[in-house]
Amino acid sequence: MKKNKPKYKQIIEAAVEVIAENGYHASQVSKIAKKAGVADGTIYLYFANKEDILVSLFEEKMGQFIEKITNSINQKQSVSEKLLTLIEMHFRQLAENHHLAIVTQIELRQSNKDLRLKINKVLKPYLATIDLIINEGVEEKIFRNDLNLPLVRQMIFGTLDEIVTNWVMKEQKYDLVKQAPGVHALIINGLSVK
Template sequence: MHFMRTRLQKEDFSEPKGIPNDPRKRAKYMAIVEAALAAFSEYGYHDCPVSKIARKANVADGTIYLYFANKEEVLISVFQEKINRLITDIEELTEDCTNSWEKIEVLVRYHMTTLGNDRVLANFLQIQLRQSSSNIRIGIAAPLKKFYGLIEGFVLKGQKEGVIDSAINANIARKLIFGCFDEVISCWVLSRRQYDVTERIDDVLYILGRALVVDLENR
């Protein structure tokens, strides 16, 4: 029974778990996911009991446990839903790009714009998710690895196309790309100043282009 589970196994969250196929149940599941996103961002993961999630989802506390084993599983499911949505959107948006540097540009713009226009999601991904236990790190590993793989795949293909400098280690390039926009977004979330983080997108792409692209001036 869900109530009896006290620990998470490594394989539990390699893919989204417990997602119902029935449309009505799926809608309830997603309502809980969205409520949890808002609750974790508002109260912080550690200070957010399941009751606060239930209240925001307009369901009874016990309903949460029909879909999730515990609060850790809720957090993991929120991450899986959101990161998989980002990956799917980026894959669709980059289908018609003429080269892999354009794909990287689209990825950076879309990621930074999405989070820049949704501070709740940005707070969750940049802050709340990083105050987590080893079980949660295991749970989010698969979709995060997929996101990293998407970036690194663009780099590798760009090197084959002659667009990205082939002398650069693709794994290091991926870390540079992710680390650059990730740090800019984190600073924005934590800052007391009010500013539009999407105005930093061109700066991020300029730096990345100078670091990675072959013959950038003629592209």
């Protein structure tokens, strides 16, 4: 399995750094190879082409991202706590890895439509996790039962994504994780039974 070989991971890490530092368009394969400490050609033993590095990077990092969030949520009892945990973990993981934040919020969006569709696929489990929380809230009669699920999901994801992007664009000058309770309150308010 190529994904477990050390060079696979080396190249992914190098790609995150190079893209964060140079921007998407100035991130030549040769630059990534140099940072990873391998020959240019070696890249192509592990990845089909340049786009495949980016998709794999996103799969790898997003996989961990989602796994950590899911694990944390599973330790919480109430729907409200679960949502707070999701928001906190979403913010915390990107706050802890500035390079990754730049890559996911800014640089990877400069890719073409095909790559974007692949990225959307990777995001599906995360969106499903959001759906689970919403549905649980509805079942427990904490949230209103007239909620339009896709709409609520898009609101939650859109809000988190916009907040992180703003934070990155403002060069990460403030504490992103501290925003979590405020965002949590807004969302809980929006969804709750009066």
